Amino acid sequence: MTARQLLGPDGPLARGIEGYEDRTGQLEMADAVERAIADEYALLCEAGTGTGKTLAYLVPAILSGRKVVVSTATKALEEQIFHKDLPLITQHLGLDPQAALVKGLGNYLCLRRYNELRTSSAALTDPALGRSLPMIEAWAERTETGDVSELSAMAEGDPIWREICSSSETRIGAACEYFERCFVTRMKRDMERARLLVVNHHLFFADLALRAASKGPGPRVGALPPYDVVVFDEAHQLEDIATSFFGTRISRARVEVMLRDAERTFVAAGLVSQSSGKGGKRARSEGTRSLLPSVTGEAAVLLGLVAEAAEGMFARLAPLAAAGANAEGKVALAPGVWAGELLDAYHGLDTALDALRSYADAKAVTEPLRLVATRAELLREDAAKIVDPAANQITWLEVRARSIVLGVSPIDVGRLFREQVFERVGAVVLTSATLTTGGAADFRFLRSRLGIQDRDAVRVDELTVASPFDHAAASLLYTPSDLPDARDAAFGAAAADRIAELIAAAGGGAFVLCTSLRAMHAFAHALRGRTPEPVLVQGAAPKGALLARFRASGDAVLVATMSFWEGVDVPGDALRLVVIDKIPFAVPTDPIVVARSAALEAAGKNPFVAYAVPQAAIALKQGFGRLLRSRSDRGVVAILDRRVLTRGYGALLLGSLAPARRTDRLDEVRRFFSAR
Numbered sequence: 001m002t003a004r005q006l007l008g009p010d011g012p013l014a015r016g017i018e019g020y021e022d023r024t025g026q027l028e029m030a031d032a033v034e035r036a037i038a039d040e041y042a043l044l045c046e047a048g049t050g051t052g053k054t055l056a057y058l059v060p061a062i063l064s065g066r067k068v069v070v071s072t073a074t075k076a077l078e079e080q081i082f083h084k085d086l087p088l089i090t091q092h093l094g095l096d097p098q099a100a101l102v103k104g105l106g107n108y109l110c111l112r113r114y115n116e117l118r119t120s121s122a123a124l125t126d127p128a129l130g131r132s133l134p135m136i137e138a139w140a141e142r143t144e145t146g147d148v149s150e151l152s153a154m155a156e157g158d159p160i161w162r163e164i165c166s167s168s169e170t171r172i173g174a175a176c177e178y179f180e181r182c183f184v185t186r187m188k189r190d191m192e193r194a195r196l197l198v199v200n201h202h203l204f205f206a207d208l209a210l211r212a213a214s215k216g217p218g219p220r221v222g223a224l225p226p227y228d229v230v231v232f233d234e235a236h237q238l239e240d241i242a243t244s245f246f247g248t249r250i251s252r253a254r255v256e257v258m259l260r261d262a263e264r265t266f267v268a269a270g271l272v273s274q275s276s277g278k279g280g281k282r283a284r285s286e287g288t289r290s291l292l293p294s295v296t297g298e299a300a301v302l303l304g305l306v307a308e309a310a311e312g313m314f315a316r317l318a319p320l321a322a323a324g325a326n327a328e329g330k331v332a333l334a335p336g337v338w339a340g341e342l343l344d345a346y347h348g349l350d351t352a353l354d355a356l357r358s359y360a361d362a363k364a365v366t367e368p369l370r371l372v373a374t375r376a377e378l379l380r381e382d383a384a385k386i387v388d389p390a391a392n393q394i395t396w397l398e399v400r401a402r403s404i405v406l407g408v409s410p411i412d413v414g415r416l417f418r419e420q421v422f423e424r425v426g427a428v429v430l431t432s433a434t435l436t437t438g439g440a441a442d443f444r445f446l447r448s449r450l451g452i453q454d455r456d457a458v459r460v461d462e463l464t465v466a467s468p469f470d471h472a473a474a475s476l477l478y479t480p481s482d483l484p485d486a487r488d489a490a491f492g493a494a495a496a497d498r499i500a501e502l503i504a505a506a507g508g509g510a511f512v513l514c515t516s517l518r519a520m521h522a523f524a525h526a527l528r529g530r531t532p533e534p535v536l537v538q539g540a541a542p543k544g545a546l547l548a549r550f551r552a553s554g555d556a557v558l559v560a561t562m563s564f565w566e567g568v569d570v571p572g573d574a575l576r577l578v579v580i581d582k583i584p585f586a587v588p589t590d591p592i593v594v595a596r597s598a599a600l601e602a603a604g605k606n607p608f609v610a611y612a613v614p615q616a617a618i619a620l621k622q623g624f625g626r627l628l629r630s631r632s633d634r635g636v637v638a639i640l641d642r643r644v645l646t647r648g649y650g651a652l653l654l655g656s657l658a659p660a661r662r663t664d665r666l667d668e669v670r671r672f673f674s675a676r
């Protein structure tokens with residue numbers, strides 16, 4: 001059977017699900033995916049909201065009988081595919097997907113690290129560990145998967161998880177005494193047996209980066225098994241995610257975790273003895289842990305040397321950010337920065353890491369000791385890559401209240417993407433509701449960013465499937481022309497007043513999507529007390545909890561930034577108004593944006609036209625897409641930035657959006673809501 005027969009009006013889904021609506025666009029997409037897999041070429045498919053794109057790629061993927069990787073943007077979306085869409089296929093279509101849900105190593109409990117931590121002196125002396133460990137112990141005894149998503153009682157971002165999770169740096173593999181019981185071993189065996197792997201983009205690129213860095217023959221730890229087909233859902237995010245994985249970064253936190261692990265390994269091997277254990281207590285009370293070891297003995301001296309050298313280098317870097325960082329704490333570092341005291345500090349770290357590596361190598365009678373040597377060497381190599389970056393890379397520094405990160409990122413991921421994805425894997429499907437810009441199914445921006453603009457180099461088919469929703473009847477786009485320019489100081493207060501008026505017209509049920517944290521806090525502050533509806537603010541609770549409260553309330557107002565612009569699904573009346581404060585241009589001072597703009601300029605292109613505007617169009621389309629999530633949804637999207645009306649690029653931005661009715665009159669918005 002073909003996917004069209006299974007998903008079509010006479011197929012088992014239509015017979016099995018009451019009220020099932022077969023969708024022309026879904027069938028068209030399923031045909032295109034089927035062809036791309038069979039003939040092994042790339043397909044770019046924009047599928048509007050409500051197309052049913054997940055089934056349109058899953059069914060052909062399963063029917064193909066090939067080994068397929070389905071990669072999506074987040075772990076939550078992975079789980080949705082695995083726990084919701086695949087069971088539906090099994091139940092109604094009688095297909096066996098032979099699927100495995102695969103997450104990055106950092107999601108799984110590492111039994112070796114966990115047991116090392118439990119038996120360390122810190123477990124007795126550190127009050128934070130004393131609070132978290134019993135809960136983890138109870139869970140570790142009953143979990144079948146070791147997946148942290150089951151550990152709902154643990155606070156998001158609890159630092160203890162970083163010390164007991166698996167990672168490519170800390171996983172030993174077959175020589176580990178826990179190997180047979182290990183959750184990662186189980187996950188990897190499932191992955192080998194499966195035909196369909198459901199992963200997320202971070203894992204996909206981590207695997208690709210690992211493979212790219214692979215030296216010599218033989219399989220690499222953490223690599224996905226060979227596959228024939230890859231399907232990227234939410235493919236508009238690929239450039240950003242690939243950028244972070246094809247780069248290199250070192251952070252104070254990474255040094256800290258490596259030193260803690262090394263210390264525990266040395267204690268377990270009897271190479272150092274516990275001192276009074278004050279290190280843990282002192283560290284927690286200061287908010288940031290000290291890197292200095294809490295042990296004594298020969299190896300402790302080496303740990304102390306690495307700690308001091310790392311602190312020395314980070315301390316000399318911090319003022320560089322203070323001088324020129326943007327609002328996100330990020331600053332580009334010029335190649336000449338590595339000179340004088342800073343270069344000496346880097347050499348100090350390099351020497352200390354080398355000494356730690358040779359010591360651990362010499363003592364390496366156990367796998368954990370060998371791992372200490374490997375991690376010290378990896379850190380050393382990564383630091384060297386940052387100090388002496390390759391061509392096509394930008395070096396940057398990010399300093400926040402409790403973290404400092406130093407990294408290099410590729411300026412152009414297009415070539416890497418083409419070589420490592422399109423030219424390596426036969427069939428590649430990229431899909432999302434937002435891949436094109438402008439109103440004419442224009443994939444040129446995506447193609448240029450992913451290195452496939454040359455139509456002769458890689459065979460690529462394109463398909464645009466419109467949303468089956470009647471946007472003109474169901475939605476109104478409000479673009480006021482009477483507010484101050486979005487860059488004017490008067491904009492904030494005027495926009496807050498207008499948001500309050502819009503919320504009053506809708507009676508709540510609103511997302512206020514902001515382009516900066518500062519605007520988010522200002523609007524939230526201005527709205528409290530002015531609207532009778534509850535005002536929820538991003539960050540006040542975990543994202544899932546905020547959304548649950550928003551849905552349950554029915555009339556709430558949620559003020560948020562970019563993390564709520566996409567991947568958030570609130571069908572029904574609880575969300576009937578989406579307000580967007582400004583055009584979501586990328587932060588122009590971000591070092592990577594600056595470097596990409598300079599590269600385009602050097603190639604004779606206008607970076608604003610070729611990069612900033614299309615990128616903003618896709619982000620705007622994502623925000624706009626929050627409104628209509630089902631056929632019966634109705635509502636208003638308000639874009640308060642009048643540049644969509646007054647600037648030349650405004651036509652492209654508005655032309656990228658679904659065809660809602662448009663108005664610049666507030667009374668029409670009021671009429672829309674009172675007529676509902």
Ligand code: SF4
Pocket residue numbers: 109110111112113166167170171172173174176177178179182183184185
């Ligand atoms: S095999 Fe790796 S992940 Fe598993 S317990 Fe051992 S070190 Fe941890």
